[in-house]
Amino acid sequence: MTPLExxxxxxxxxxxxxxxxxxxxxxxxxxxxxxxIYLTTLLGNMLIIMATRVSPALHTPMYFFLSNLSFxxxxxxxxxxxxxxxxxxxxxxxxxxxxxxxxxxxxxxSAGTEGVLLAAMAYDRSVAICRPLQYPVLMRVKVCVGLVTxxxxxxxxxxxTHTVLATTLTLCGPHQISHFLCDIPLLLKLSCxxxxxxxxxxxxxxxxxxxxxxxxxAGSYTLIIAAILRIPSAQGRRKAFSTCVxxxxxxxxxxxxxxFNYDRPREGYSLDTDILVSVLFCVVTPMLNPIIYSLRNKExxxxxxxxxxxxxxxxTIKV
Numbered sequence: 424m425t426p427l428e429x430x431x432x433x434x435x436x437x438x439x440x441x442x443x444x445x446x447x448x449x450x451x452x453x454x455x456x457x458x459x460i461y462l463t464t465l466l467g468n469m470l471i472i473m474a475t476r477v478s479p480a481l482h483t484p485m486y487f488f489l490s491n492l493s494f495x496x497x498x499x500x501x502x503x504x505x506x507x508x509x510x511x512x513x514x515x516x517x518x519x520x521x522x523x524x525x526x527x528x529x530x531x532x533s534a535g536t537e538g539v540l541l542a543a544m545a546y547d548r549s550v551a552i553c554r555p556l557q558y559p560v561l562m563r564v565k566v567c568v569g570l571v572t573x574x575x576x577x578x579x580x581x582x583x584t585h586t587v588l589a590t591t592l593t594l595c596g597p598h599q600i601s602h603f604l605c606d607i608p609l610l611l612k613l614s615c616x617x618x619x620x621x622x623x624x625x626x627x628x629x630x631x632x633x634x635x636x637x638x639x640x641a642g643s644y645t646l647i648i649a650a651i652l653r654i655p656s657a658q659g660r661r662k663a664f665s666t667c668v669x670x671x672x673x674x675x676x677x678x679x680x681x682x683f684n685y686d687r688p689r690e691g692y693s694l695d696t697d698i699l700v701s702v703l704f705c706v707v708t709p710m711l712n713p714i715i716y717s718l719r720n721k722e723x724x725x726x727x728x729x730x731x732x733x734x735x736x737x738x739t740i741k742v
Contacts, residue, residue: 458508467493499534534681535581535628537677538637592613602697680703683700
């Protein structure tokens with residue numbers, strides 16, 4: 424730490440978000456847009472969760488995973504958007520030090536868990552298409568619960584590690600974050616202490632929690648496509664692929680926006696570009712997931728109609 428950095432070192436009580444601050448005349452419009460997005464996300468994902476409870480046709484492993492994905496998306500957006508909405512009414516957009524660490528914990532937990540859960544869903548589709556006769560055994564209730572639990576554990580362990588390491592950082596002024604949320608790479612930029620351990624753990628986490636599930640999902644779909652191409656009839660191929668198209672769309676959307684958000688070069692991009700990319704990853708994707716799964720899925724549409732009719736059945740998982 425240089426003498427200048429030591430003189431700038433202060434006890435951190437809050438951070439100032441710079442995201443959206445350069446458009447003071449549009450704060451009201453931004454508030455309405457993000458409020459609509461947030462309410463749409465909550466409504467869409469809650470309907471998916473409730474639909475999987477009321478319809479016996481959705482008491483299957485695929486929709487068990489989908490209901491957990493919807494719950495994750497609710498957690499995901501609720502970590503960032505409420506703070507953002509409140510800050511639209513503030514001249515100085517702030518978050519407390521404890522609030523920032525809490526946001527990092529829940530944000531990283533949700534993102535990490537979702538990546539692993541999408542890989543588990545890819546495995547489910549792979550078993551259903553490549554080994555249909557063994558599907559009831561390979562995707563029995565204990566396996567499904569174990570895959571979801573494992574996804575959450577991966578996300579939690581990753582998040583706890585990053586959050587604890589973040590508390591060890593020595594932060595220097597002016598404590599301004601060029602974004603609308605707290606995230607590990609953004610916090611590392613404010614540190615005047617050695618961040619080599621944090622960066623090393625970040626790279627390991629990117630490989631294990633980020634890249635590994637992505638590669639596993641890609642491998643699963645390679646097997647799925649190969650199995651579909653072996654189906655003799657065109658109608659059979661279309662039917663088999665239709666069971667995967669929603670999940671594949673969500674996977675491409677999630678990993679595409681995540682890769683562009685975290686792995687693109689930081690130089691040469693304006694603050695507005697950084698904000699737009701993060702909005703696509705953190706805000707828009709959770710809103711689109713329930714729409715994607717219900718758009719061409721007759722079973723989900725039927726369950727939503729039944730939900731609207733006031734029907735209710737006990738929730739069990741059938742395999």
